[in-house]
Amino acid sequence: MNVAAPSEVDDILAVVKAEHVAFWMKDIEAYERCHLHAPHTWWWSYWRHGGLAIRHGWEEIGERSRQAMAAFLAPSPSYAFETNWDNMTVRVSGDMAWATFQLHYPGSDGPISDLPGTTSLAYELRILEKHDGEWRIALVSVMVPGLDQLGGPVLRLGLDGRVIWKSADAEEALANDDDLVIRNGQLRIRNRAADLRLQSAIQWAAQRDRFLMARRGAMPVIMDAGEGLPTRLWWVVAESGMILFSFGNSHLVEERLAMAASAFGLSPSQLRLANRIVQGQSLVEIADASGVSINTVRTHLRRMFDKVGVHTQPALVRVLLSVAAPR
Incomplete structure (x- = not known):
């Protein structure tokens, strides 16, 4: 040289x-x-x-x-x-x-x-x-x-869930999120079942970067709040060899719900209901915002259950957000 x-x-x-x-x-x-x-x-x-x-x-x-x-x-x-x-x-x-x-x-x-x-x-x-x-x-x-193109607050995590980078707005998001905690430097969810899903998603993302060329993808982490109650949703994203945690990504939600609507034949009104549920609105809040009765909302929800093949609201959310286009 x-x-x-x-x-x-x-x-x-x-x-x-x-x-x-x-x-x-x-x-x-x-x-x-x-x-x-x-x-x-x-x-x-x-x-x-x-x-x-x-x-x-x-x-x-x-x-x-x-x-x-x-x-x-x-x-x-x-x-x-x-x-x-x-x-x-x-x-x-x-x-x-x-x-x-x-x-x-x-x-x-x-x-x-x-x-x-x-x-x-x-x-x-x-x-x-x-x-x-x-x-x-x-x-x-x-x-x-x-x-910073993921949208919203983002954390970068290590293989063990340790927080190694925060976007500018992530600190405030952590402070305002009662369900998330950093314990010994690691990101955890206080709810045990949801935390197990988080740790499983982190390991899934780590496996996407085992070889010379990394693979990408996104896995929803959903906390079950019970029927009719608000749903908590976060994302673990495998991107460019990194493990990222997104507090809320409207683009990912819209992409997954659009795919799910096509796959399961959801009507426009059912798609709007699913989007409100994923956004964390309770059935009562959805009824008030839509100007209909709670029984009408429950009827639409049961019809979605039949189309998707599930029996509970948390299961519905998990299935809808797991539909993704091939990569």
Whole structure:
């Protein structure tokens, strides 16, 4: 491996950082100047909202970049200029170089117009080639774990349930949740039956990361409160080799209930009832909010029992939230 002169490393970093600024400021001409326009260029990316994307050749990469900037990407000075760059490593060998780094984005409303929330952390790689004395990017790799794209307060857990990271709003959520407790550094549920489900879900998530490539998924943890009473729901999420605990994720609930409605033939009114139950409303609260009698709500509930093949409200919730699209 050749030892690069500091000036050459500076030139490489200048190209990498210019590409970053150009992308978030929607400067397509500056963005194009940073890249090698060749058939062998690559773009590899992963993020929670869209999964894996692989693009090959500048013709495709360039066209998709132009479309993205024109259609839905909003200029973001905070992302362009206030992002922190960490763990930067640059290696050079002849006319080839590669740079690895982590980007910590500032909090904002997010520059992608149809998606709320921020992207706080990204792991990135650039491979560059030198042509006519100028460094150009030949490969872009962007991996976004998406901790803050889950929605709501989130904890990251170790294999034994130990809390190793908290989102900014998780501390308040823990303080206001009478059913959760951190005991000897480990997340527990005071209700023994629900805690056993939590520990089982953590072990399930740990098994998703046994090999070189991790698998993802989400398991509901439901605390049975009894018939007609509010349901408590949390999620254990296996994501990007991590075990995450979500206090409440409306996107996951909506996704699972939509799949369940299709699988079991639930009517729109039954789907609305199921959603209210999962949100933690009692049957009395649902009746009051809907302007109907408690007996009407119970009738709808019994019809759902028949369709799903269960006999209790907690079992109904467990079955509905366990329906997931194949991954």
